[in-house]
Amino acid sequence: MSLKLFELVGTDEARPFSPFCWRTRMALAHKGLSAESIPWRFTEKHAIAPHRSEKVPVLLDGETAVVDSWTIANYLEDNYPDRPSLFGGEGGRAMGRMMNWWGDVTVVGGMFPLIVADIPGHLHPVDAVYFRTSREARLGKPLEETVAGREKSVEGFRRSLDPMRLTLRTQPYLGGDAPNYADYIVFGGFQWARAISPFKLLAENDPVYAWREKLLDAFDGMARKSPGYPV
Amino acid sequence: MSLKLFELVGTDEARPFSPFCWRTRMALAHKGLSAESIPWRFTEKHAIAPHRSEKVPVLLDGETAVVDSWTIANYLEDNYPDRPSLFGGEGGRAMGRMMNWWGDVTVVGGMFPLIVADIPGHLHPVDAVYFRTSREARLGKPLEETVAGREKSVEGFRRSLDPMRLTLRTQPYLGGDAPNYADYIVFGGFQWARAISPFKLLAENDPVYAWREKLLDAFDGMARKSPGYPV
Numbered sequence: 001m002s003l004k005l006f007e008l009v010g011t012d013e014a015r016p017f018s019p020f021c022w023r024t025r026m027a028l029a030h031k032g033l034s035a036e037s038i039p040w041r042f043t044e045k046h047a048i049a050p051h052r053s054e055k056v057p058v059l060l061d062g063e064t065a066v067v068d069s070w071t072i073a074n075y076l077e078d079n080y081p082d083r084p085s086l087f088g089g090e091g092g093r094a095m096g097r098m099m100n101w102w103g104d105v106t107v108v109g110g111m112f113p114l115i116v117a118d119i120p121g122h123l124h125p126v127d128a129v130y131f132r133t134s135r136e137a138r139l140g141k142p143l144e145e146t147v148a149g150r151e152k153s154v155e156g157f158r159r160s161l162d163p164m165r166l167t168l169r170t171q172p173y174l175g176g177d178a179p180n181y182a183d184y185i186v187f188g189g190f191q192w193a194r195a196i197s198p199f200k201l202l203a204e205n206d207p208v209y210a211w212r213e214k215l216l217d218a219f220d221g222m223a224r225k226s227p228g229y230p231v
Numbered sequence: 232m233s234l235k236l237f238e239l240v241g242t243d244e245a246r247p248f249s250p251f252c253w254r255t256r257m258a259l260a261h262k263g264l265s266a267e268s269i270p271w272r273f274t275e276k277h278a279i280a281p282h283r284s285e286k287v288p289v290l291l292d293g294e295t296a297v298v299d300s301w302t303i304a305n306y307l308e309d310n311y312p313d314r315p316s317l318f319g320g321e322g323g324r325a326m327g328r329m330m331n332w333w334g335d336v337t338v339v340g341g342m343f344p345l346i347v348a349d350i351p352g353h354l355h356p357v358d359a360v361y362f363r364t365s366r367e368a369r370l371g372k373p374l375e376e377t378v379a380g381r382e383k384s385v386e387g388f389r390r391s392l393d394p395m396r397l398t399l400r401t402q403p404y405l406g407g408d409a410p411n412y413a414d415y416i417v418f419g420g421f422q423w424a425r426a427i428s429p430f431k432l433l434a435e436n437d438p439v440y441a442w443r444e445k446l447l448d449a450f451d452g453m454a455r456k457s458p459g460y461p462v
Contacts, residue, residue, distance in 0.1 A: 091319020094407030095326040101394040102333070163332040176325030 003028070003035035004060040006048055010122035010196075013039040015227040017122070017195035019108050019188040020069040022223070024057040026184035027073050029219040031083040035059065042127040069188075070100050073181050086181040096181055099174070102163075103185035110157040111189055114150045115197035117143040122196050150199060157201065161208055168207045172214070179215060187215045187223070194228035202231070234259070234266035235291040237279055241353035241427075244270040246458040248353070248426035250339050250419040251300040253454070255288040257415035258304050260450040262314040266290065273358040300419075301331050304412050317412040327412055330405070333394075334416035341388040342424050342432060345381045348374035349428035381430060388432065392439055399438045403445070410446060418446045418454070425459035433462070 005025070008018035016022070016037065028035050040047055040056050051058050051065035059066045059075070066075045077086045077093070087093040116135060120128040120143070132143060139146050164186065167174060174182035190212050193201055202209040212231065216224040236259070239249035247253070247268065259266050271278055271287050282289050282296035290297040290306070297306045308317045308324070318324040347366060351359040351374070363374060370377050395417065398405060405413035421443050424432055433440040443462065447455040 085322065088322020088325065089320020090407060091316065091324070091411060091413075092322020092326055094319065094402060094411070095323055095330055095405060095413050097402060098394055098398040098405055098413070099326055099329070101397040105393050105397070162336050163329055166332040166336070167329040171325060171328060174326060174329055176321060180322055180325070182322075182326050182329070 002060075002062055003033055004038055005035040006038045006040045006051075006056045006058040006060075008056050009039040009041060010119075010127065011124055012122070012227060015122070015195055017119075017192050018056060019192035020055075021057040022188035022191040023069045023103075023181075023184050024059060024072050026187060026215075026218075026223070027069075027076055027086055027181060029222055030086060030180070030184070031076050031080050033076070033080065033083070041124065042130050070097070086184075088175065088180055092175075092180065092182075096185075099182045100185050103189060106160050107186050107189040108192070110160050111193050111201060113139075113146050114154055114157060114201065115147070115193050115199055117147040118197035118199065119143075147199075154199075154201065158203070158206070165207055168211055173211070179218060183211075183215060187212065190215075190231075191223050191226070191228070194231050195226065198229040200231070233291075233293055234264055235269055236266040237269045237271040237282075237287045237289040237291075239287050240270040240272060241350075241358065242355055243353070243458060246353070246426055248350075248423050249287060250423035251286075252288040253419035253422040254300045254334075254412075254415045255290060255303050257418060257446075257449075257454070258300075258307055258317055258412060260453055261317060261411070261415070262307050262311050264307070264311065264314070272355065273361050301328070317415075319406065319411055323406075323411065323413075327416075330413045331416050334420060337391050338417050338420040339423070341391050342420055344370075344377045345385055345388060345432065346378070346424050346428035346430055348378040349430065350374075353427050378430075385430075385432065389434070389437070396438055399442055404442070410449060414442075414446060418443065421446075421462075422454050422457070422459070425462050426457065429460040431462070 005021070005028070007016040007021040009016050016025070045054055048054070048056065048058050051067060053067040057069055057072060059072045066072045073086055087096050120132055123131055136142055164174065171177065173179040174186065190201065202212065236252070236255060238247040238252040240247050247256070276285055279285070279287065279289050282298060284298040288300055288303060290303045292310070297303045304317055305324070318327050351363055354362055367373055395405065402408065404410040405417065421432065433443065
């Protein structure tokens with residue numbers, strides 16, 4: 001068994017920051033698997049082109065390349081079935097698909113306009129130019145203008161987490177008594193933000209904050225040990 | 232086995248319209264169970280008080296009263312384990328808790344300001360007064376003012392369904408290849424709207440529209456046979 005994971009980094013090779021790569025990192029840890037990290041930067045398309053991908057994460061399992069965090073989660077579940085389950089059955093896998101989209105749209109999509117301007121400072125110049133140009137084209141305005149007023153606009157983001165917050169009233173994790181892939185989907189977003197932005201996404205008295213603390217401590221503090229700002 | 236279900240109705244006893252009762256109705260059908268319907272109206276608190284509830288659905292299973300649609304779904308899953316599963320395993324049950332809150336907050340909560348003014352017309356005068364008074368106190372404005380401009384504000388509601396819409400790209404139901412309780416959570420909201428409002432919540436070219444059509448046809452068209460407006 002030889003696993004390798006292409007992970008997005010910037011100037012600091014030891015500071016992976018993609019929300020999607022973090023989903024995979026947590027999933028690997030959940031399965032008790034370790035993967036050698038291959039640092040990858042935005043403009044290194046050539047490095048993953050042979051694996052038919054333009055984005056990370058890309059997981060290499062021996063000769064097999066698996067692309068996209070959701071596909072990787074399913075691959076791990078199917079190919080390492082004797083290890084702890086990521087989905088807790090087929091119902092969890094099916095609902096996990098929607099949790100994944102909720103994580104993409106509401107969590108990652110909601111964080112993006114709050115923290116995006118903090119990203120270029122963590123990138124090498126060539127990547128910073130690529131990032132700024134491509135994202136500003138998508139946003140139709142400068143990154144700095146996008147995050148302006150975030151002390152106020154964060155309130156809408158926090159409110160958008162209500163379905164999760166309400167769930168945590170009666171169970172410690174989205175996965176139930178213990179975390180599963182549903183938790184890693186959301187946590188990946190927070191770990192992305194923590195790596196590249198000092199902005200406080202959550203209030204300290206928020207149940208989601210307490211939940212994040214527990215995931216930072218999971219797997220011997222794997223996520224907390226990774227470089228990041230205080231949250 | 233003798234099941235009875237208190238269901239919210241208005242002037243038409245045969246037109247149950249609570250989103251939460253519809254979740255239970257669909258869950259019962261999924262389990263292959265039938266329940267005698269006990270029509271219940273907003274102001275008939277006395278009828279369910281002995282079952283320690285102020286709201287419906289209330290399910291009576293012999294001597295046992297079960298209150299709240301989520302609790303009922305879990306009760307059915309645990310007490311009728313040999314019937315088709317509502318959650319598809321413990322992971323689905325755990326994630327279902329969040330799907331249920333998403334259904335409450337985003338789906339039912341999103342529909343409410345679009346259709347609420349259409350409800351009193353379906354109620355007996357005493358219930359209509361109760362409904363208008365309690366809801367206008369909550370909203371801080373008249374029902375009619377709440378729904379004003381809904382042709383425009385429906386766009387935000389439609390957009391809020393994106394995580395579901397994107398999920399339906401790769402699987403026919405939130406539950407996977409076949410519907411499960413995750414689908415009934417959302418469908419309950421649509422069946423509520425259909426029963427009491429002529430307002431078009433979905434565009435016909437929306438994948439969510441096609442999904443709703445299939446659920447209207449499920450269980451021999453149980454939901455479609457229930458009185459409602461064209462959708």
